[in-house]
Each structure stands twice: as structure tokens, then as C-alpha cells.
Amino acid sequence: MRLNNTGAWQPGDAPGGRRFVETHPADAPLRLVSGQTLGPVTMSYESWGALDADRSNAVLILPPLSMTSHAAGPAGPGHRAEGWWNSLIGPGRAVDTDRFHVVVANNLGGCDGSTGPASLDARGRPWASRFPALDVVDQVEAEAALADALGIERWHTVIGMSIGGARALEWAVSRPHRVGRLLLIAVAAATRVEQAGHTHVELELIRRDPHFHGGDFYHLPEGCGPRTGVSLARSFAHMRYGTERYWQERFGGQAWYHDPGVCHAKFREYVLAQGDKVWERFDANAYLVLSETALNATVARGRGGIGEALARITCPTRVLGFSTDRAYPPETQRELAAGIRGARVDIVDTDLGHYGFILAPELIEPHLRLALA
Structure with a gap:
């Protein structure tokens, strides 16, 4: 069934590097923070590098709202453009695929292979306006189910930027035993009023x-x-x-x-x-x-406040911001780091604003290497 008026990836399109895992079948749906359920749920992802024998070298990268799992690799069938972190992921690069097994998951609720509004429900109808509201907690629940299916009990490092950073933060707060290191880029503990x-x-x-x-x-x-x-x-x-x-x-x-x-x-x-x-x-x-998921993002919900939530993080953490970011200004990164025990914060001086993590990979590279060391 082909849908009109959407740029969503659809079954029948070239898969490119995408792989697919049904994390929640229709008879065992994902239970959402809202009280609703969502099923079936499929998560799509791409990966590079081999998983080592004890499965301890897996790195999870969580993209921002409009980016997909195609963080590395050429344009071609299934991918309109080359990877958005192409110069940072690969053999010998900052995220070294000779050393790490790198997984980039498409957003639950998005449109690049993971279940979203343009996906079909259990009766074969597009969800469209019936698709339920999601919370960052729901997205991480689906990502954790994906990790389970891949046999990854603990990530060597979780990296997230912008709203992907909110999910990385949720991973470390809700599942500290599954996160070995944490890199948060251009994100805050809760969505700001101006944003x-x-x-x-x-x-x-x-x-x-x-x-x-x-x-x-x-x-x-x-x-x-x-x-x-x-x-x-x-x-x-x-x-x-x-x-x-x-x-x-x-x-x-x-x-x-x-x-x-x-x-x-x-x-x-x-x-x-x-x-x-x-x-x-x-x-x-x-x-x-x-x-709307980004609008409602806060690590504090149900945890007694931001301070109490951030106190749950036990892994080494680095927080990175950009001096001219108007979406998530530097003070939000400093506040975030101040609440995480032992966290290191770095503010990159750049004129690129929030897009610094995409437009200037050379500014990101040293921080990625330090986070993964």
C-alpha cells in the first residue's frame, strides 16, 4: 500500500543500509506514558563495525529530529544523501568502526523505517491522525527493546544531540546499568520556554x-x-x-x-x-x-525534579555546547553538567549556532575521541 503526500520511507522502497526489528508485536504492544498502547512497533537502524565477543564495544548514536539512521555511508538506493556524520564514523575516524560496533536508530514516531504515523497498524491502515502522542521515555523504551533484540546489554557509550540528546539523557537516568559513557551534545535537561x-x-x-x-x-x-x-x-x-x-x-x-x-x-x-x-x-x-515529543521533554517528570533525576547518572559524562546556540544556549549545558556527578562541560566557540554538530564536524571530532577513549 503506497501512501501519497509524504516523504516517509515506505515498505517496498530500497532499504539501503536499514535493518528492521519488530520490538513489540501487535499482541504485546508498547505501553506508553500516556496510558495508550502502540503495536506493532518496528525499529529500524543502521550499524557499522563488528560486535566483539563479549558485546562490550557497542556505541549508540541518537540523531536529532530531522536526521535519520544514515549517519555514515554514501548516497544511493534508499538514501538521498551521504551520511550526516560521514567524516566522523568509519575506520580510524573519531567513532572508529575498527574498534566499535556503531548503532544509529531511527526515531520512534519518525518516518525513516521505525514505526510512525505513516506506518500501518495491525489492520493494515496508516496510523495518520490516530498515531498516539509519545514521550522521550516511550522512545527509549523502544530503543532498549531494540538493544535487547541485538543482544546488547550495556552500551560502551551513548551519544545524543539535540532531541536525540534528550533520549541519551533518558537512557543514563532510567538505565544507568546499561550506559558505560555518555556524551550529550546541544541539549538541556528540559525544553526551554523560548524553544x-x-x-x-x-x-x-x-x-x-x-x-x-x-x-x-x-x-x-x-x-x-x-x-x-x-x-x-x-x-x-x-x-x-x-x-x-x-x-x-x-x-x-x-x-x-x-x-x-x-x-x-x-x-x-x-x-x-x-x-x-x-x-x-x-x-x-x-x-x-x-x-511535540521534544516540546514535552523533561528528565524530571515523575522523579522529584531535575536534580534528583540527574543524580541517578553513574557513568562518566561529557556535555558539549555551542557558544551561539539559540535553541539550547550554553547556560543550559552548564546547568546540565552541574547536576551530573563528575561531568565535564565544553562550550565550542563557533558562529554556526545549533547546527554546529552538523556543519562543523572538525569541531566535534576531538570531543568524540575523548568521550570514547
Whole structure:
């Protein structure tokens, strides 16, 4: 059954490097924080490097909202682009696949092979608007079931960035015995008010698109989905993840002040094109589900507060932030590290803002090597 109006990976598409594990069959569904259940649940992932005899060299990398499991490798069938950390994962690289078995899981609730709104339920119907709300706790529960299926009892290191960092944090808080080391990149212990405000605007742009139809648009003719809403939402996010200096230098430098019209036109064209690209490879309902999960992310829920939650972490921990990150400013990383016993915090000086972990792998490399040492 092919769905229209979605950039989601669908069964029948080339799998590329994806592998699939059914972690929760329909008759044993995943019980969610909300009280609802979700089943069947399939988790998709990619991996590189061999698992050693005692299964102690496995590294889990948890990507941000719009990234997939294709963190390394070339573009090709099943993968529109080369791996987003291609220069960091591989033989002899910072995440050395001669030494480690590296696993990157696709987000539960996303659209790249793990169960999400564009997946089919037990009766063969797309979930669409019926897909339940998720919590970071639910996502980690599914990732833990994936680890169980792979025979990995304890990760050598868990690495997460942005909302993937919230899941890495949840791993270390809820399952300290399963995490040997922890690297948290550009994340906070709880979603900030300003970040939440920006996200609410993004989601309203999608919901108010007249072609959204409450999330039930997969059965409509191709071209009748909420392309405008998704594209504008991602364009808005893309702008705020960069910085004033970065955008100015990229689109005109001093020309901003001498001929702003030309620079503005180039900037507008670029930003809107980025939004269109996300529509082509993503799913509107998954964008909503994952963004709402990020909105409600807090390590404190049900644990007596942030301090009590962070006190549960027992592994060596490094926290990395970026000096110009407006989504998760440096003070949030310092606060996070201050609550984790023995944690080391590093703030990278860069003009790249929140996108530092994608756009400047050379800035990340030494910190990855230290975390994995």
C-alpha cells in the first residue's frame, strides 16, 4: 500500500543500509506514558563495525529530529544523501568502526523505517491522525527493546544531540546499568520556554495548512498534502538554528549593508529551498509527533525534579555546547553538567549556532575521541 503526500520511507522502497526489528508485536504492544498502547512497533537502524565477543564495544548514536539512521555511508538506493556524520564514523575516524560496533536508530514516531504515523497498524491502515502522542521515555523504551533484540546489554557509550540528546539523557537516568559513557551534545535537561514557543509556531504552520486535513491526507491524490505548511515550518526552524553572523557572511558579508535587496533575495531563496527539501524527505505527521515529543521533554517528570533525576547518572559524562546556540544556549549545558556527578562541560566557540554538530564536524571530532577513549 503506497501512501501519497509524504516523504516517509515506505515498505517496498530500497532499504539501503536499514535493518528492521519488530520490538513489540501487535499482541504485546508498547505501553506508553500516556496510558495508550502502540503495536506493532518496528525499529529500524543502521550499524557499522563488528560486535566483539563479549558485546562490550557497542556505541549508540541518537540523531536529532530531522536526521535519520544514515549517519555514515554514501548516497544511493534508499538514501538521498551521504551520511550526516560521514567524516566522523568509519575506520580510524573519531567513532572508529575498527574498534566499535556503531548503532544509529531511527526515531520512534519518525518516518525513516521505525514505526510512525505513516506506518500501518495491525489492520493494515496508516496510523495518520490516530498515531498516539509519545514521550522521550516511550522512545527509549523502544530503543532498549531494540538493544535487547541485538543482544546488547550495556552500551560502551551513548551519544545524543539535540532531541536525540534528550533520549541519551533518558537512557543514563532510567538505565544507568546499561550506559558505560555518555556524551550529550546541544541539549538541556528540559525544553526551554523560548524553544517551546518557536516550536509551537512551526506546528501551527502545519496544522493551519488547508491541505493538512487534521493529519488524514495520505489517501488524497498526490500533491494534496500540507507541503506549504511543512516547508514554511522547517524554513522557520532553519533560520533560527543559524546565527546572524553566519547568515550574513554566507549571503553577502558587507554587501548586506550596501545592497541588502540582492542579499535578501538570495537568503529567501535558500531558506525556502531548505523547507522544500524537508517536505520531500519527511512526513508532516511525523514532524508533529516528534516536535511535540521534544516540546514535552523533561528528565524530571515523575522523579522529584531535575536534580534528583540527574543524580541517578553513574557513568562518566561529557556535555558539549555551542557558544551561539539559540535553541539550547550554553547556560543550559552548564546547568546540565552541574547536576551530573563528575561531568565535564565544553562550550565550542563557533558562529554556526545549533547546527554546529552538523556543519562543523572538525569541531566535534576531538570531543568524540575523548568521550570514547
